[in-house]
Amino acid sequence: MNENAVNSIQEQALDPKDFQIQGADTASAELFARKPVTYWRDAWRRFFENKLAVVALCLLIVITLCTIFVPIFSSHSISAHDLLNRKQWPSAQHWFGTDDLGRDLFVRVWAGGRVSIIIGVLGAAIVAVVGCIYGGIAAYFGGKVDMLMMRIVEILSSVPNLLVVIMMSVVLESSSIPTLLFAMTVTGWCPIARLVRSQMLQISRSEYVMAARLMGVSPLKIVVRHMIPNTFSVIIVAVTFRIPGLIFGEAFLSNVGLGVQPPNTSWGALSSAAQSSLLYYPYMMFFPALLIALTMLSFTLMGDGLRDALDPKLRR
Amino acid sequence: MDSLLTVKNLNVSFNTYAGEVKAVRGVSFDLGVKEALAMVGESGCGKTVTSKAVMRLLSRSGGIIKEGSRIEFMGQDILGLSTRELNRIRGSKMSMIFQDSMTSLNPTMTIGNQIMENIFTHEKTTRQKARERAIELLKLVEIPNPETRLKNYPHQLSGGMRQRVMIAIALALNPSLLIADEPTTALDVTIQAQLMDLLRSLKERFSMSVILVTHDLGVVADFADKVQVMYAGTIVERGTVDEIFDSPRHPYTWALLSSIPGRAQESKSKLYSLQGTPPDLLLPLQQCPFAPRCQYCMPICKKAIPKENFLTDTHGVACWLQHPMAPKVTPPAGIGGYDHE
Amino acid sequence: MSKQPLFEIKNLKRYFPAKGGKTVKAVDDVTFDIFPGETFSLVGESGCGKTTCGRTILGVYPKTSGSILYEGEETAKMSKAQLRQFRRRNQMIFQDPYSCLDPRMTIGTIIQEGMNVHFKRTPAQRNEKVTELLFKVGLTADFASRFPHELSGGQRQRIGIARALAMEPDFIVCDEPIAALDVSIQAQVINLMIDLQQEMGLTYLFISHDLSMVRHISDRIGVMYLGSLVELSPTAPLYEKPLHPYTQALFSAIPDVHRGKKEQRIHLQGEIPSPINPPSGCKFSSRCPYAQDRCHEEAPALRELEKDHFVTCHLAAQL
16 A cells, blocks of 8 residues: 555644635635746846857957957057068067058957958848848738749749859949948848748737737738737847858958958958968967857857747747 | 556656746555556646656656655666666557657658567567568557558548557557556547547457546546546545545545536536636645635645545545544535436 | 527538649538527537638638628628628637737737727726726736736636627637636636626637537537538437437547446447548448448438427438
């Protein structure tokens, strides 16, 4: 027989008053045991539980702050040549050393970071906006419109991305930041558009949208109040994952000579310039490359953290 | 009766952001050879977790079996086994079927291969023999044209058929214990009736013990030998089917039995219903877990957890109403067989 | 019943296109009336078309053919203003309490959503109304600031009911409202629905596969099989003396907690055929224990065998 079984109820000092039936306590039966948590606060908490993602976020903040302030407050200038101090190894004077024209690399690396990060963030923003509008329209109208729009997306995304970028830079014959951005986002929005469309289609079939429609809520309101908020988290995650790709794209283009032109610089341009003397002066390559790697890794880790934090399926 | 499975003081917890959720709290029970035990309760009462703990299937979902728990199966300490020893038992000596047959079957494999795979893992045999055995098994679970069905993929079968295939896989090696976790919940009534009949006849034929996990007392009534009613991770009442259905003692069992409208009940009359929702398992238990929703709640219920009191060898109730000092209460109308036409 | 019906459904058909140019006859020639103040139930197994039927009546899906008259008026031909009224007066409660509430909205916003389209109220009045509705479904005012994921299944279902009630409707399609709930919670929701009906004079179209609950709540019942109505009757006669062999089998398969004398269970052979390719003649003929040659060839019509008790079966009178 069972050990837990006790054949007579334990005799304590029991009060007969304890044995009067009071009935169900309906007031406390529906009380919340847990504190109220809004969706975003909950997501925020889960994001902060992810140590790697938080470290990545901090790193990104530090990098961004440095790119903004180091060039402003540094005693060295970005473009001032100092032919006496060419190709100096890192020292107390020049923390990252100097390049072949004697320019301080510490300042140049951070100034170059501006370009890289602007292209990454701005590019992602453009991709997100275009993708959302396109995907949203396709999902909203559905039917033939949807079919046509999605075929266009399929054709666009079947063209190799880098080819388009290189062609664009050559055709536009300029290598300014806007050109770079345009070249990289011209087909870059396609995956986002697809994602937004499928997510919206899924939501439009959900029962809460059906309920809203049955209550006579206007289609526009349904889009604004149900479709967009519920697609939002998916878009944030997807866009975060796009940023490293854009930063790398810029680095690649600068490396093949299609990126920003001197005296302006970027991480890609810096590492490209360092290539020729890599064997003798590896530090010139090391710092920009390290920052590219760190930034890309941080965005990826943060994207991972965001995805875990925003995915409602992981909620308990 | 020989005991096949003994569970003693089983405690299972899940760690979540909000803290430790104690899903199963000190559950003990015995299962005899050839016995059918039903674990009944609402979602979140710990019935599925208990059955998975027996198979040691919890680690992947983050469940932790606490220190001091004991599970003995055929004289072996399940909790002390290595993964390898465990795999030898799982699928051969004890097997499990789940509610969702679509996700429990591999969609990219024919059902024949899935049945045969299970045979190969545990037995050295030829492909030809395994195939014959698979056909025999499909016949056993009453699937028409077993030879052609072997080549089907899960999505080509209906829900009822898939559940039959699951049973065939589970029975491939003549297990001594079959755990059926809500096997008919996703199915329609007519299919459910077919499947329960099948399970009943297979149980006799294979001399198996069965643990049936379900929320549906109706299914239990003509299947199980013993019933245990669970609430908030504890067993609140246990007994033979007759004891539970004809003379239930726990107010929660009363509620479960009478919230299903009976034939004699007047149409659109008030159904006996419970207010509120089950307690959050995050909170420590200091009172009877059912107290806040119990119509017969007494002050003592909120002061101490009632101990399980055995009325007969088999019929145990954890309720303060069983105390000699407690007033006598009669169960709500329609309970305990008053409703027989 | 000589009252004017609220809904008259005549020869309603709803087909869906399927792969390979085939059609799924989800609802195939269904005729019934719903009278004001009653609970009309559609029962049947999954895939029998009961949900599609309910949704087509409310206009979620356009009908393929047939007519749906609402207070004598064809719903497909309603003017914009009429449709607006139709949308307010006819509501729906859903099966899945998890997917029927927008996870990003608070309970208060969810309840207000439809109400704000149809009623001009100040924000204070709206909040007051929300509190009143929450109270009506047995919840408290502090639920308004909560999010759906914080609620249990039963509580969410009651929010779904409150959202429907906010429109001050007179007809509600209840699509398997208790199927996803625990037994003790099912009784809570059913009690609430019965109370509300008596208090507000609501008409329900109750769609369910739970036969014991259907008996409890319904005034009249239609039994569906493969898109067709096989039996239509007031509740009591249907359960006392089901005429259609399918209804008989369905009732005998109900697992029963009230263990009285066991009747011999009728075993249905095989599975429900696909609605893409239903059997010829009587749709039930492939599984019917009494099927004769005639059943395989000729589709039976719905006929009134006893007063108000209709059945679609050639043999019903003899069985």
